[in-house]
Amino acid sequence: MADRLHIIGVGSPYGDDRLGWVAAERLRDCLRLNAEPGRIAISILDRPGAMLLTQWNETDEVIVIDAMRSGAAPGTWRRLAVEDLASSHPATSHGFGVAGALELARELGNLPRRLCVYVMEIDASWSGSGLSPAVTDAMSVLVHEVEAEIARRFILSPLTRMTGTA
Amino acid sequence: MTEKREIPIHVPVLARVEGEGTLELRVRDGTIEELRLRIFEPPRMFEKLLEGRDYAEVPDMVARICGICPVAYQMSAVHAIESLFGAQPGPWVRDMRRLFYCGEWIQSHSLHIHMLAAPDFLGSASIVEMARGHAAEVRRGLKLQALGNDIIRLLGARSVHPVGARVGGFHRAPARAQADALREKLAAALPEAEALVRWTAALDLPADEQDFTAVSLRHPREYPMNEGRLVSSRGLDIAVSEFESRFVEHQEAHSTALHSLLDGQPYLVGPLARLNLNFDRLPSPVRTLADSLDVKFPSRNMYHSIVARALEIVVAMREAIRILEAYEEPVSAYVGVSPRAGAGYGCTEAPRGILWQRYDIDATGKIAAARIVPPTSQNQARMEADLRSSLQSLGTQQGEAALRRRGERVIRNYDPCISCATHFLDLRVRELKHG
Numbered sequence: 001m002a003d004r005l006h007i008i009g010v011g012s013p014y015g016d017d018r019l020g021w022v023a024a025e026r027l028r029d030c031l032r033l034n035a036e037p038g039r040i041a042i043s044i045l046d047r048p049g050a051m052l053l054t055q056w057n058e059t060d061e062v063i064v065i066d067a068m069r070s071g072a073a074p075g076t077w078r079r080l081a082v083e084d085l086a087s088s089h090p091a092t093s094h095g096f097g098v099a100g101a102l103e104l105a106r107e108l109g110n111l112p113r114r115l116c117v118y119v120m121e122i123d124a125s126w127s128g129s130g131l132s133p134a135v136t137d138a139m140s141v142l143v144h145e146v147e148a149e150i151a152r153r154f155i156l157s158p159l160t161r162m163t164g165t166a
Numbered sequence: 167m168t169e170k171r172e173i174p175i176h177v178p179v180l181a182r183v184e185g186e187g188t189l190e191l192r193v194r195d196g197t198i199e200e201l202r203l204r205i206f207e208p209p210r211m212f213e214k215l216l217e218g219r220d221y222a223e224v225p226d227m228v229a230r231i232c233g234i235c236p237v238a239y240q241m242s243a244v245h246a247i248e249s250l251f252g253a254q255p256g257p258w259v260r261d262m263r264r265l266f267y268c269g270e271w272i273q274s275h276s277l278h279i280h281m282l283a284a285p286d287f288l289g290s291a292s293i294v295e296m297a298r299g300h301a302a303e304v305r306r307g308l309k310l311q312a313l314g315n316d317i318i319r320l321l322g323a324r325s326v327h328p329v330g331a332r333v334g335g336f337h338r339a340p341a342r343a344q345a346d347a348l349r350e351k352l353a354a355a356l357p358e359a360e361a362l363v364r365w366t367a368a369l370d371l372p373a374d375e376q377d378f379t380a381v382s383l384r385h386p387r388e389y390p391m392n393e394g395r396l397v398s399s400r401g402l403d404i405a406v407s408e409f410e411s412r413f414v415e416h417q418e419a420h421s422t423a424l425h426s427l428l429d430g431q432p433y434l435v436g437p438l439a440r441l442n443l444n445f446d447r448l449p450s451p452v453r454t455l456a457d458s459l460d461v462k463f464p465s466r467n468m469y470h471s472i473v474a475r476a477l478e479i480v481v482a483m484r485e486a487i488r489i490l491e492a493y494e495e496p497v498s499a500y501v502g503v504s505p506r507a508g509a510g511y512g513c514t515e516a517p518r519g520i521l522w523q524r525y526d527i528d529a530t531g532k533i534a535a536a537r538i539v540p541p542t543s544q545n546q547a548r549m550e551a552d553l554r555s556s557l558q559s560l561g562t563q564q565g566e567a568a569l570r571r572r573g574e575r576v577i578r579n580y581d582p583c584i585s586c587a588t589h590f591l592d593l594r595v596r597e598l599k600h601g
């Protein structure tokens with residue numbers, strides 16, 4: 001089965017909590033020119049909880065983008081591997097968050113082949129309808145980082161290999 | 167001298183954005199003097215946001231109030247607006263709205279049973295721990311939840327904040343082939359839903375009979391979802407438009423949520439209330455299934471809510487299959503409507519209970535005022551009464567951890583929005599002792 005990259009923006013419609021959606025939408029625009037149809041899927045999910053683990057197959061590569069509340073400065077972002085999530089339970093702003101879904105996936109034998117999570121700190125004091133200034137400012141850096149990771153480890157290497165064996 | 171001991175306990179798993187809960191107890195000499203459950207509730211904010219908007223924008227806007235039950239908010243809204251405009255969307259739209267609602271009941275109930283309630287009764291701290299010993303049941307739950315989402319996606323274009331519903335009907339009709347494919351999936355999974363009912367009824371559920379007034383919709387022929395009169399276990403029987411004459415909301419200083427009372431008293435809405443009041447409206451095969459269980463309805467045991475939810479999943483799956491079997495693509499998926507000035511009322515059965523809405527609309531179709539009474543605020547007074555009695559009988563001398571666990575378990579029976587978080591209670595016990 002062909003490798004597939006699934007980028008999942010997790011969030012809700014409220015203020016900075018939608019940052020995962022905004023990042024995924026920007027990536028959709030960025031990647032439209034580069035993506036090979038059918039190999040890159042971009043989804044936006046509203047607080048999926050445990051349903052997150054129904055979004056992938058065991059052969060998929062997955063990048064999740066989510067909002068975080070950890071006390072760091074708003075706009076601070078981190079890239080977490082599966083191991084980081086399992087050990088630290090980062091405080092995403094969703095009750096049964098990505099860490100919980102991954103733990104459940106592990107119990108059920110349903111982890112994707114590879115997964116990482118980009119999280120960005122929200123401004124908890126922000127009550128506007130869009131993103132806060134701090135998150136807005138940091139968004140382009142986050143999107144650029146995710147895009148660079150995709151190019152580095154997925155589009156270039158696996159696709160090149162596949163082309164060679166086709 | 168009075169000794170005051172204040173012990174704030176913060177549960178370090180953050181509550182979800184759409185709702186978070188804090189429970190405050192003031193205890194004197196072992197007796198709970200005061201109990202306050204704080205719930206943040208977003209609908210209040212939306213009532214203001216809706217003012218000045220065009221009626222046609224309402225379904226998309228209210229879908230954003232809740233990530234778990236967007237269909238309920240949309241359905242109460244379109245019924246309210248259409249009742250004012252005198253619109254008659256016809257049988258196709260009526261069936262599709264029932265189908266839409268079936269999807270939401272299946273996904274929401276399955277989420278609640280597996281993520282929140284069942285781990286309590288199996289002695290597991292979470293669904294993750296439960297999955298170690300009950301992997302097959304967890305997989306079944308996720309599968310059923312996904313099927314509910316599939317139904318919502320069929321009509322709503324997406325399962326997150328579905329955009330398919332509009333005043334007058336739906337923006338588009340699903341293709342026959344899509345409907346057929348989904349019907350087959352539902353039919354194949356029906357035995358699993360029935361097994362889920364038997365599994366919930368076999369759980370070690372505490373015996374805890376309570377006295378409460380149940381409130382739900384009641385329809386002349388159907389198990390209620392979108393239509394019916396408001397009835398109670400104490401003889402209430404009124405039209406949806408008469409809600410405000412008997413149900414009064416008041417603001418408690420400690421909570422952003424309004425407390426709703428029926429004739430001045432707490433009442434229960436949701437699956438147990440619905441099933442208690444509509445057991446005779448169950449489709450015949452579901453009635454047979456229910457009759458075969460050791461758990462009997464009507465029931466006064468709040469812990470039987472999990473069985474009521476499972477039975478409603480079967481109701482919704484059978485109804486969805488029935489509707490999809492007869493599915494035909496319509497000439498149009500909606501009827502046109504003309505704005506009319508006045509007040510429109512709508513009430514439908516959200517997964518968590520009746521969701522009542524009122525819209526005051528001017529002659530140009532602009533919303534002058536909106537009122538949204540969600541099930542969580544209607545259950546709040548009942549939840550507090552239940553908490554008071556349950557925690558008192560547990561014994562306030564128990565440690566905060568035990569009190570919090572019991573408090574969470576009690577609240578989970580009501581499936582309030584705050585229960586979306588696996589652990590949510592920020593428990594504050596203030597103990598006053600005479601020394």
